Amino acid sequence: MYRPSPLRLAKRRALSTLFAFLAFAGLPARAQAPPQDIVFRNATVMTASHGVVEHGSVWVHAGKIAAVGVAVNAPAGTAIVDATGLWLTPGIIDPHSHSALDNDVNEATSPVTPSMMMIDAFDNRDKALYQALAGGVTTELLLHGSANMIGGQAVVIKNKFGLDRDSMLFPNAPRSIKFASGENPKRVYGSRDQLPSTRMGNFEVMRQSFEDAKSYMAGWDAYNAKVAKGDKDATPPKRDLKLEALADVLRGKLYVQIHCYRADELLTEEAIAHEYGYKIRAFHHALEMYKVAGKIAPEQTAIATFADWWGYKDEAWDAIPWNAVLSMRQGVKVALKSDSNDHIRRLNQEAGKMVHYGGATEDEALRMVTLNPAWIIGVDERTGSIDVGKDADLVLWNHDPLSTYARAQKVYIDGDLYFDASLPGLGTTHFSGVMHGDSNDGAADEEDGQ
Amino acid sequence: MKKLLIALLLVAAPACLTAADAAKKTIAITGGRLLTVSHGIIENGVLVIADGKIAAVGQAGKVAIPAGAEIVDARGLTVYPGLIDPETNFGLIEIESDQNSTDLAEPSDEIMPHMHVYDAFHAETELIPVARLNGVTNAVVAPASDDTIAGQDIFIQLAGADRDAMILGRDVALAMNYGADQRRRGGRGKSAFPSTRMGLVSQLRQTFLDVQDYIAHRDAAAKKDDKADPKKDEKKDAAPPKRDLKMEALIPYLKGERPVVIGVYEGYDIETVMALAQEFHLKVVLDHVTHSQEILDKIAAYKVPVIVGSIYDAPRANERFDAVYTLPAELAKRGVKIAISSADAGGPVSSHSSRNLPYAAGFAVAYGLPYDEALKAITQNVADMFGFGDKLGSLDVGKTANVVLANGDPLDVRTDVKQVYIEGVAVPMVSRQTKLRDEYSK
Numbered sequence: 001m002y003r004p005s006p007l008r009l010a011k012r013r014a015l016s017t018l019f020a021f022l023a024f025a026g027l028p029a030r031a032q033a034p035p036q037d038i039v040f041r042n043a044t045v046m047t048a049s050h051g052v053v054e055h056g057s058v059w060v061h062a063g064k065i066a067a068v069g070v071a072v073n074a075p076a077g078t079a080i081v082d083a084t085g086l087w088l089t090p091g092i093i094d095p096h097s098h099s100a101l102d103n104d105v106n107e108a109t110s111p112v113t114p115s116m117m118m119i120d121a122f123d124n125r126d127k128a129l130y131q132a133l134a135g136g137v138t139t140e141l142l143l144h145g146s147a148n149m150i151g152g153q154a155v156v157i158k159n160k161f162g163l164d165r166d167s168m169l170f171p172n173a174p175r176s177i178k179f180a181s182g183e184n185p186k187r188v189y190g191s192r193d194q195l196p197s198t199r200m201g202n203f204e205v206m207r208q209s210f211e212d213a214k215s216y217m218a219g220w221d222a223y224n225a226k227v228a229k230g231d232k233d234a235t236p237p238k239r240d241l242k243l244e245a246l247a248d249v250l251r252g253k254l255y256v257q258i259h260c261y262r263a264d265e266l267l268t269e270e271a272i273a274h275e276y277g278y279k280i281r282a283f284h285h286a287l288e289m290y291k292v293a294g295k296i297a298p299e300q301t302a303i304a305t306f307a308d309w310w311g312y313k314d315e316a317w318d319a320i321p322w323n324a325v326l327s328m329r330q331g332v333k334v335a336l337k338s339d340s341n342d343h344i345r346r347l348n349q350e351a352g353k354m355v356h357y358g359g360a361t362e363d364e365a366l367r368m369v370t371l372n373p374a375w376i377i378g379v380d381e382r383t384g385s386i387d388v389g390k391d392a393d394l395v396l397w398n399h400d401p402l403s404t405y406a407r408a409q410k411v412y413i414d415g416d417l418y419f420d421a422s423l424p425g426l427g428t429t430h431f432s433g434v435m436h437g438d439s440n441d442g443a444a445d446e447e448d449g450q
Numbered sequence: 451m452k453k454l455l456i457a458l459l460l461v462a463a464p465a466c467l468t469a470a471d472a473a474k475k476t477i478a479i480t481g482g483r484l485l486t487v488s489h490g491i492i493e494n495g496v497l498v499i500a501d502g503k504i505a506a507v508g509q510a511g512k513v514a515i516p517a518g519a520e521i522v523d524a525r526g527l528t529v530y531p532g533l534i535d536p537e538t539n540f541g542l543i544e545i546e547s548d549q550n551s552t553d554l555a556e557p558s559d560e561i562m563p564h565m566h567v568y569d570a571f572h573a574e575t576e577l578i579p580v581a582r583l584n585g586v587t588n589a590v591v592a593p594a595s596d597d598t599i600a601g602q603d604i605f606i607q608l609a610g611a612d613r614d615a616m617i618l619g620r621d622v623a624l625a626m627n628y629g630a631d632q633r634r635r636g637g638r639g640k641s642a643f644p645s646t647r648m649g650l651v652s653q654l655r656q657t658f659l660d661v662q663d664y665i666a667h668r669d670a671a672a673k674k675d676d677k678a679d680p681k682k683d684e685k686k687d688a689a690p691p692k693r694d695l696k697m698e699a700l701i702p703y704l705k706g707e708r709p710v711v712i713g714v715y716e717g718y719d720i721e722t723v724m725a726l727a728q729e730f731h732l733k734v735v736l737d738h739v740t741h742s743q744e745i746l747d748k749i750a751a752y753k754v755p756v757i758v759g760s761i762y763d764a765p766r767a768n769e770r771f772d773a774v775y776t777l778p779a780e781l782a783k784r785g786v787k788i789a790i791s792s793a794d795a796g797g798p799v800s801s802h803s804s805r806n807l808p809y810a811a812g813f814a815v816a817y818g819l820p821y822d823e824a825l826k827a828i829t830q831n832v833a834d835m836f837g838f839g840d841k842l843g844s845l846d847v848g849k850t851a852n853v854v855l856a857n858g859d860p861l862d863v864r865t866d867v868k869q870v871y872i873e874g875v876a877v878p879m880v881s882r883q884t885k886l887r888d889e890y891s892k
Contacts, residue, residue: 127767134771183547290890310883311577311802313547320883326891342762345771349809352863404812404862426770435767 035416037061039074040394043083046401048090048370049385051363058088060392063415068386081396086409089366089401090385091138091159091393092347095304095373096257096284096337098143099344100126100157100437106145107152108188111196112209114177114245116152118142124165126437128341133159133419134427135345136395136408139170141377143284146180146259147188149196149205153177153245154257156377158393158413162430174378176281177249179206180259181269182315203268210276213246220247255281255378257304261315263291270299282376284337287319290326297331302376304337307350308357324368325358335373352402362402391415474874476500478515482524482855487531487822487829488844497529499851502874507845522855527868530825530860531844532587532852533808534832536757537711537737537791539801540578540591540606541571546802554594556601560632560644561657563699565601567591568620573613577801579881582608584805585854585867588618590836595627595713596634598650599657602699603711605836607852609872622836623735624703627713628723647719651726658730661704664697704730709835711735711757717742724752735835737791739781740774741766750784755835757789758827761810761817772817778827779818789835790814790827812861824861 038060045056045068059067059074067073098105104121107113122142132140138159144151156173181202190197196205219237226234248254258269260283273280279301283289286303287310289296305327310319328334336351338344347369354360354368374384383391392415399406411419421427477499484495486507496513498506506513515521544551553570556562571591581589587608593600602621610616628650636645644650671690691697702708710732714720720742727734734754740763742749749756758778765773781788790811792804811824819827830843841850851874858865870877 127764131764131771290887308803308806310580311545314545317545318886320886322883322887322891326887341764345762346813349813349863355864356866399816402864404809405816407816426768438767 035060035063035392035414037066037074037078038081038392038412038415039072039078040081040083040088040396043086043088043396044400045386046087046089046362046366047386048363048366049387056088058386058394060394060412060415063392065386065388065390065392067388081410083396085398087397087399087401087406088386089136089348089395089397090370091383091395091411091413092136092369093139093335093373093377093384094132094137094338094344094347094369095141095282095335095376096143096339097132097140097344098145098339099128099132099140099341100124101142102126102436103439106147106188108145108147111148111185111189111194111202111205112150112242112246113144113148113152114150114249115241116144117155118144118152119155119169122155122157122165122168123436124161124163124168125433125435127435128344128437129157129159129161130426130428130431130435131341132344133161133411134408134421136348136397136401136411137344138393138395138411138413139374139377139379139383140344141176141257141373143176143257144178146178146184149180149185149202150209150246151178151180153254156379159411160413160416160418160430162418162428162432170377170379174255175248175253176255176257176377177245178257178259179269181265182259182261183313184259199265203272206272207275209246210250210272213243213250214276216240216243217247217250249278250276252278255376257282257284257376259284261285261287263288266292266296270296270301281378282335285316285339286327287316287323289332290320290323291318293327293330293332300333302333302335302372303327304335304373304376306339307336307353321353321357324354325360325364328360328364329358333372333375334368335376336368337373348397348401348406349404352404355402362400365402474502476505476516476519477522477871477874477876478519479522479524479529479853479855480510480515482527482529484845485528485530485825485860486845487825488846495529497845497853499853499871499874502851504845504847504849504851504853507847522869524855527855527857528860528865529845530585530854530856531829531842531849532854532870532872533585533828533860534838534842535581535586535589535792535804535807535828536789536832536835537793537800538581538589538591538804539594540581540589540608540804541573541575542567542591542593543801544572544575544577555596556593557596557634560598560650560653561696562593562597562601563599563624563703564695565593566621567593567601567604568617571604571606571613571617573610573616576882577804578608580802580883581804581807582870582872582877583867583879583881583884584808585856585860585870586804586807587852587854587870587872588833588838588842589804590623590832592623592625592711595625595631598627598632598654599700600625600627603836605838607872609875609877619837621699621702621708623708624700624710625713626710626723629714629716629719647722651722654726655729657700658704658726661697661700664691664694665701665704667691703732706731706733709733709735709837711737713737714739715741715763717745720745720749737793738763740777743773743777743780746780746784749781750786755787755789755831756781757791757835759790759810760793761790761813775813775817778814778824779820782819782823782827787831787834788823788827789832790824808861809863812859812863815861821861 040058045053057072059072100123101121107116143154154176156170157168196202282302284304308321324334351365351369354365371384374380383393394412396410397406479497484492494510542553592603603623605619605622635642644653715738737757763774792807793800811828815824833839833843853871855869856867
């Protein structure tokens with residue numbers, strides 16, 4: 001059975017929408033033109049994958065990183081950006097954001113809503129995207145909220161603020177789905193006298209959902225087998241978007257991103273994943289991972305955690321700011337995430353805190369907001385570090401990016417300049433018109449469980 | 451056994467230091483980089499603590515180290531006065547989602563000046579040791595901002611034998627708020643007064659007039675009782691007013707004796723509430739002012755101190771990304787005395803993030819605030835605003851020895867605080883969080 005993926009659909013829509021928009025708005029089609037090649041000269045290049053190159057150069061060719069080193073062999077005449085006294089890092093990547101969704105974060109009308117597509121709510125003119133861009137954020141995973149045990153499917157964006165919606169989608173990024181556990185689902189449905197109102201209820205809702213998905217898959221497998229044998233009278237089962245999405249989880253076609261706090265629940269989630277045969281890509285929040293990191297590390301499930309948030313609810317009471325580094329030392333891949341339109345603007349500082357809390361090296365700390373979140377999203381082969389062949393998603397900083405004092409000076413995505421702090425006004429290069437989003441201030445996922 | 455006992459004491463009373471006050475030693479902190487706040491930086495400095503106070507400050511070789519002093523080698527470390535957070539909810543909140551552990555505000559009425567934070571302050575809160583570990587030694591505790599007049603603040607020290615030792619000042623300021631958030635009675639399906647800004651201001655003005663009337667009646671009655679007053683017969687009808695705690699609470703503020711901290715965000719709201727404050731001669735400290743970029747000169751002209759921020763408040767749509775980041779610098783440039791608080795700073799619950807106070811100040815430096823001003827904004831200036839300027843806020847002889855030792859720049863997120871002294875006592879660098887860390891690091 002052919003079902004176009006949301007990204008394919010999006011791509012199909014992209015061209016027509018883009019042309020229509022450009023024709024209507026009368027804007028130059030700058031996004032379409034390949035960006036100018038650039039050589040960054042004499043920067044402190046923090047690669048995130050292979051250490052720091054002092055007085056380093058980076059050649060960007062056709063939107064990709066073409067060379068990195070003390071010297072690079074760029075053709076004569078390539079535009080030069082003198083980065084003397086500046087730091088160059090990969091673009092910051094946020095693996096847990098609810099920005100630009102106009103508060104359509106939770107379809108909290110059922111604890112199982114896997115066919116909700118976050119792309120349907122994505123508002124590309126939301127000011128949160130601009131403010132994150134000014135903080136060096138080039139890629140975001142926009143997730144469903146945590147009201148439901150099984151929430152909706154995420155959208156991955158490149159923060160090309162000013163372009164039309166579909167031009168901001170990360171091309172061919174893997175599909176992710178958001179699960180949740182613990183206090184939020186049980187509070188949301190328990191307060192309505194519905195299942196689940198306990199953690200027992202939470203997990204049983206999940207198991208039943210996967211049992212239903214297995215039956216659904218069996219129905220389709222039987223049908224496909226008949227068709228394969230040439231049975232022209234075979235009738236297909238009724239398509240069910242919810243069960244299709246769950247079947248894709250069981251088939252390993254969706255990255256599973258689970259909101260989960262307590263150590264016991266981290267273990268239960270892994271056990272259920274084993275029971276039904278899917279992998280968990282990452283636990284989000286995971287504030288008690290430090291208690292069970294040794295057990296989770298072999299599962300190769302990463303975490304996307306806060307640097308130092310704690311105490312906002314019972315399951316955040318044992319949160320400690322050493323969680324990230326303690327978990328990392330036991331072999332867990334660790335990313336820091338914002339879950340907040342505020343913190344997304346300074347994830348570099350959140351990484352800097354890891355030098356303080358647990359003594360991460362600057363290299364390790366930087367990876368927590370670049371390469372590791374890229375892995376969680378499944379785009380680490382394409383972005384997240386300064387390596388030859390990768391997308392030229394780059395940030396120039398005026399100060400060590402892990403300090404309190406760093407300001408993003410220029411932000412490049414696919415080799416094109418999207419933000420330049422030295423410009424008057426907003427500092428944007430592709431945006432004009434009106435931003436949205438003043439009604440969404442401060443909307444963190446943690447407040448969104450309701 | 452002894453170790454166990456100490457451990458149990460720490461578990462039982464993490465905020466209070468029962469044994470601490472007993473041992474006020476003479477200590478000499480030597481070789482460090484002293485950020486005095488009041489008189490610059492001293493490289494290779496010596497700081498002597500005696501009897502809980504700063505006894506000497508100066509360069510090595512120029513300061514006599516008392517015989518028998520405990521020497522603390524601070525080479526490679528930065529030494530600075532304890533940080534003072536001008537707005538927290540310490541002791542009024544534990545777990546945000548747990549209503550039983552919160553006493554943030556009394557929302558039954560907008561005018562609640564008789565709510566005293568000291569009646570709710572839970573000294574043993576786990577939040578205090580967490581903030582203390584990052585160098586916060588003093589704080590203002592204020593009620594939440596639900597009401598136009600939410601209650602009266604306390605000024606605390608983040609260690610002490612018990613609640614009374616930790617509260618350095620009761621009713622040090624009146625917590626006022628003005629703006630859209632206080633119009634809560636006009637929500638969907640509600641129609642009680644006041645539901646608009648007109649209602650809020652009218653209610654405040656009437657309240658202040660009532661207090662003036664109350665004072666007049668009280669004074670008149672007091673004169674009547676005074677037998678020396680020859681006109682006493684003319685004042686027959688001046689019966690002493692029934693004691694009204696709400697009215698009594700506002701008297702010192704209407705007499706301009708204590709500061710009124712007004713939390714307000716928008717420029718036009720600031721103009722409204724300042725007109726009211728000037729009408730009644732209130733001694734104002736402005737708080738927040740994060741969406742007032744168009745009236746910064748006017749704010750400077752009010753000649754009132756400002757607790758500016760949160761620096762992390764989001765700009766409005768179509769405003770430049772740094773419209774709020776630059777506010778501390780813009781106000782300081784105009785000669786305004788500023789403080790920076792942890793309120794709304796860096797987390798879903800503000801007081802849990804009080805430990806991030808120095809980073810908010812550092813971020814203001816990134817956006818143009820001179821470093822000295824930033825450090826003052828979380829030390830001396832706060833002490834000045836709340837009446838503790840002669841006791842706290844700088845490394846000066848005679849001040850309380852609230853001193854922090856860190857391995858670098860206190861405003862940088864990468865810096866680790868090594869030791870905190872409060873009233874000259876080395877505070878155990880322990881919190882509920884370090885205990886969990888240590889338990890699971892074995």
